[in-house]
Amino acid sequence: MVQLIVGATNPTCRVLLAKMFRHRYEIFVKEKGWDIKSYNGLEFDQYDTPETIYVVDVDGDGNVAASTRMVYTDQPFMLADIFSHMFECEIPRNRECWELTRGAMSKHLRRSGHYGRIQCALLEAALLFGVNKACGLFSVELLMSKIRFGLDAKPLGQPQMIDGEPHVAAGFPLNGEMLERTRALFKLKGPVIEHIHTMPAQRKAAA
Amino acid sequence: MRRTPPPYDDKWAIARLREVWEWAVATNRHFVAYLLGMAILAFELDTGDRKFKPSQPRATDMAEHLAQTKNK
Numbered sequence: 001m002v003q004l005i006v007g008a009t010n011p012t013c014r015v016l017l018a019k020m021f022r023h024r025y026e027i028f029v030k031e032k033g034w035d036i037k038s039y040n041g042l043e044f045d046q047y048d049t050p051e052t053i054y055v056v057d058v059d060g061d062g063n064v065a066a067s068t069r070m071v072y073t074d075q076p077f078m079l080a081d082i083f084s085h086m087f088e089c090e091i092p093r094n095r096e097c098w099e100l101t102r103g104a105m106s107k108h109l110r111r112s113g114h115y116g117r118i119q120c121a122l123l124e125a126a127l128l129f130g131v132n133k134a135c136g137l138f139s140v141e142l143l144m145s146k147i148r149f150g151l152d153a154k155p156l157g158q159p160q161m162i163d164g165e166p167h168v169a170a171g172f173p174l175n176g177e178m179l180e181r182t183r184a185l186f187k188l189k190g191p192v193i194e195h196i197h198t199m200p201a202q203r204k205a206a207a
Numbered sequence: 208m209r210r211t212p213p214p215y216d217d218k219w220a221i222a223r224l225r226e227v228w229e230w231a232v233a234t235n236r237h238f239v240a241y242l243l244g245m246a247i248l249a250f251e252l253d254t255g256d257r258k259f260k261p262s263q264p265r266a267t268d269m270a271e272h273l274a275q276t277k278n279k
Contacts, residue, residue: 045235054240132275139242140241140245143241144238144241147237147238147241153237154232154235154237154240155232155240155241155244156229158247158248159242159244159245159247159248161248161252162269166245166248168244174271
């Protein structure tokens, strides 16, 4: 079941957010050994804000299987703050472009359907929020495989070595056509997002 | 016999590669752009002492890709 959460401090889904931060700790700190901040087995940073959006795939036992983080590029975001040297073009800064970071998936589930569901959830969320582009820092190997899957990714700079692996900044469109293509690729028939947790203030405004 | 050194070096080669890389990005040939980007990175990593080793997963990845393209 894929859930969309608006806000790292969303009070309506504190338990799920804590599970996601714990899952991220397991993946990025324990498994990948990244030298990043963590707090009592939870991994979060300055880009997890009340405006950050997440898609989280939860398995049948209620455990987080996969998640990804979307940050509006008109807010501070990691690529611009830390990896601006990876860009050889203008850094995107607008409400129609998300930065994708912290794509986390449990090791034993990497060849399961969770990956396809998270990809579709990301595209559904983009349509929902009127976002039509995404950018991020990817390992070249991952991006090459995404291009083979049909992602229309454009390099935004030259590949560079990070932690002994070539990485590159890339941007790609998020639109209905991509969603259809991704659904067909992963044999998904309809929407995957089953629950949307907006921030209470947004819900009040919507009501 | 006097030998004139060729007017090519790593810098020259990277500059030429970069020109083609920019063309590939501008013409939306993104896959070519990634391959050229990797070639430029390889130049930067290869110090000429034969210690440069391309990573194994990427080589397999490309082989898989070529196999898939052949089957089509």
